[in-house]
Structure formats: C-alpha cells, structure tokens
Amino acid sequence: MKNPTILTTMALGLASAIFLACNPNNTAKENNNKLAHVQAEKPQQIPYTLSSGIKMSLPDELLEISGIAFLAGQDEDIYAIQDEQGFLYKFNQPTQKVTFNPFGKDGDYEDISISNTHFFILKSNGSIYSFPIAEKDDIKNVVEQKNLLPKGEYEGLFVDRESNQAYVLCKECKVDRKQPQTSGYVFSIDEHGQFQLKGEFAIQLDQLQAFDAKIKKTFKPSALAKKADSKEWYILSSVDKALVVTDENFRVKSLSPLDPKIFPQPEGINFDSKFNLYISSEAGNQDKGIIYKFEQK
Template identity: 70%
Template sequence: MKNSTRLSAFALGIISTVLLACNPSNANKERTANFTDTTTDKKPQQAIPYKLLSGEKISLPNELLEISGIAFLEGQDEEIYAIQDEQGLLFKYHLPTQKLTFSQFGKDGDYEDIGISKTHFFVLKSNGSVYSFPMADKDNIQAVAEQKDILPKGEYEGLYVDKAANLAYVLCKECRVDKKQSQTTGYIFSIGTDGKFSPKGEFAIQVDELKKLDPKIKKTFKPSALAKKTDSNEWYILSSIDKALVVTDENFKVKSLTPLDPKLFPQPEGINFDSKSNLYISSEAGDQDKGIIYKFEK
C-alpha cells in the first residue's frame, strides 16, 4: 500500500511538472497575485524617466566630503556649484577636468542648500537664514547679505530658485508649524533686483499621500533638497532620512515615491537638473571615503 501511494504521488508530481513547463506563466500569475494582495492599499505610481541604479558616478575631492547642495548656472552644464555643511565656501567643480575652486562667503556654519537666480547666488542655512551675493562676484565674493527671520522657527535643508519665474522655494525639514498636522510646509518668495526675498505664499506636501505609497513614512516627512524639472513642471524632492525620492506635480501633489539604495546614496542631500533635464543627486560620504554626485541621463 505504501508503494502504491508513493507511485501515485510520484505520478502526480510528474504531471504537475509537465503542466507547469507547458504553461510557465501560471507560476508568475500566482506570484503576481500574491504580491498584489499585499499592496492593495497603495496607489499606482508613475515611473520616473531615470534609472537610479545605473547613473554616472562622480567621486569628489576631499573638500566636498560633506557636500550638501548643488546648482548650475543657466546653460553651463560642465560646472557644478556646490556647498558643504561645515564651511562658508562656494565651490565650483569643473566636470571635464575635475578641477575644484572655491571662494569664501561666510564663517563656518551649517549650510544646507544653494540656488542661483539670473543675478544672485543664494545659500540656505539650517536655521532659515539666507545668504546672497551677486553673480558677478562668484569668483571673489565680497559683498554678502544675510537675510534673517524671513522664515518661521524650524530646521531647513531645501532651497530651489526658479530662474524663469524669479521665485525662491524653501522647504521645511522640521518646523513647529507642522507638529500638529500631517504635512511638510514650504514657503515661496519673490526675488528683488537686490537679491532680497519677499513673501509670496506657502505650499505643503501631504504626508498622508506619501504614507499610501510607503507605510514606513512617519507622521512627518523630512526633506533634504528639492528641484524643479522644468520640462514637465514636476518637483523632485529628496529625503535623506527616509532614503526616498518623491515626485510631485507643479502644485506639490504627490505622484510617486522611489526608494534610494543606501549603498549608493549614504546621505543624499543635493538635487538638481542641467539644461538637458539630466538629473544630478549628490550624497555626503557617510561611511564612504568620498562625497559623490550621480548623473542620470534622461
């Protein structure tokens, strides 16, 4: 009887194998169904037009070990302007030659992001102060204006300057105003001819929209940088803590959330686009020995 049972089981195994070989898609369908069952609470996401696992890696000199923000002059894609979060220095990194030069604009401090209008450079400090100086002085910075108390008390890491609209966008990392509501607030400023910021409005990213895409997102979302993709009017927003790249529409409604590999991006703190809409993400060294910029072609 035992032999008969074993023969029957063996025969059934052979039949199952033959059927699976004839129609292998059945196994895939089952796996897909199981995966779908576990993700029914998530919104479908729109794929971004960049492959974040196959970018061009640019290892930076030791001076940019703690790189925290990047920007381009209009139409000049071979030079990246950068800051790091310990010294008041404006760095210029020439990509083809890997030559690094710098000019001092302030004392040592916690500088988080950089933006460039058609007339001025702007550097955001973590306490919300903004430093500005004329573009003409970028190689020998002399006159620096510090704008204090233009933002509510909080911690800030994200600044983006829209050259065409002459507007500046500053995004909270952690602000008191967001403690009792599930959102991350940002502030819009118009830019005067002298480089001064004037309040223009506010915007917000709804954390509940992010949690639908990634339940690991907590009550607060802590962005480290933002940039506008001008050919699609989308916002690309980094969160170093969450190891995520968030894309929103022009009104900051969330469209997608892409996880970032911590091995590639130990501390992603800077983001921007060149004139061809190629994406650049910079990361502090973290446990690695070099600060990094990745270039992702569209």
C-alpha cells in the same frame, strides 16, 4: 405561472437596485478606494534609472557636500556647498577639479540655488545668504537675510528662474507638529536679491503614505528641484531614503526608494539644461562625497 427562476432573478435585481438607490455613495467609495490602491501600486515611472548613473567621486573638500546648482546653460560646472564651511565650490566635470571662494564664516549651510542675477545659500536655521553672480570668483558683497522663516530646521532651497521665485522647504518645523504635512514657503525676489514672502505650500503626509507606509509622522526633505520641462518637483529625503516627485502644486505623484549603498546620505539635487538629473550624497560611511548624474531616458 412564470418560471420561478426568472421571478427569483428579477426579485434579486430589484432588491439590489433599491439598496444602491439608498446607498449612492457605496459604489463611488469602493471605486475611489480601488483607484487609490492602483495608484499606490503603480506610481508614475520617472524618466531616470536610479540604479545606474555616472558616478563622480569628490575631493576631500566636499566630503560633506550638502547642495548643488548650475548657472543657466552652463552644464560643465557644478556649484556646491558643504555643511561646515562658508565656501562656494565649483566642480568642473570634464577635469574633475575643484576651486573655491569664501562667502561666510563656518556654519551649517544646507542648500544652494542660482537666479538670473544672484547666488543664494540656505543655512539650516532659515537664514539666506546672497551675492551677485558677477562676484562668484571674488565674493565681496554678501547679504544675510534673517527672520524670513518660522523657527525650524531647513535643508531645501530652489529658485525658479522662470518665475523668479524662491521655494524653501522645512525639514522639521514646529508648525508641522500638530498636522500631517511638511510646510514650505514661496518668496518673490527683487533686483537686489531680497526675498519677500509671497505664499505657502505643503506636502501632505497621507499622499506620501499611499506610496510608503513607513513614513509615519513627518517627511524630512533634504533638497528640492523643479524639472522645468514637466513642471514637476523632485524632492529628496535623506532620512527616509526616498526621492519624491510631485506635480507643480506639490501633489505627490511617485516615490522612489534610494539604495543606501549608492546614496549613503543624499543631500543635494538639481537638473542641467538637458534635464539630466544630478544627486549629491555626503560621504556617510564611505570615504568620498559623491555626485551621480542620471541621463534622461
């Protein structure tokens, strides 16, 4: 007679094999759950230390700074807007001085971006204001483009110079009330700076919740910028006090919390030609608007 211990082991092994054969998805589901858990616990590390940047305090004119941008290859001057007046500001980093030129009436202006030919400024209702780069010091020919976007509140605009496409991201839009996502829209840009709708994209809420369970209903972005060397999107949410990084197709790769003592109201984000990261913050409870520069590691 064979050893009973061996027979018992063989019987258990056979039973396990039959169970797995009848339930082929169990192991895959378990592995997928483990993988998702690991990804949420160990997100990709961004190449910046957000707790230690170069701080630039801004003059009173930019107390409510809401967007920042650079001309291609010109890193010394940061172009900015604020969300109360229709002025284009230029902040020179070496001298810390600000100059400005009017482009429109008072209004709720939320973001700024620059193509190879034009400046573009986003109003919270989705209207886009544009004018040629050549007029930046004496702005005359401003074009307002209305009804480009569904009704909603918008704070994020970025122009990808390589593709000559503009990306606009909802902060809070009616279309997202019944689905767990934050919607965005892609526009082609013609030689006159006119936008034409080309497509749509979305950031999925469940991907964000894998990194931060506190994001319950909607993600409310305040700015976005594309890091050209990695093709990743860096997306700010002032409400959620978070910096989200996605891949080129807006799939979430990481979420970094933002210290409210450093970023009281983060509203603007961009990169210079060396891929240093800049984040601007409205004053909030502080007495100055701020821009932080984070050098790439």
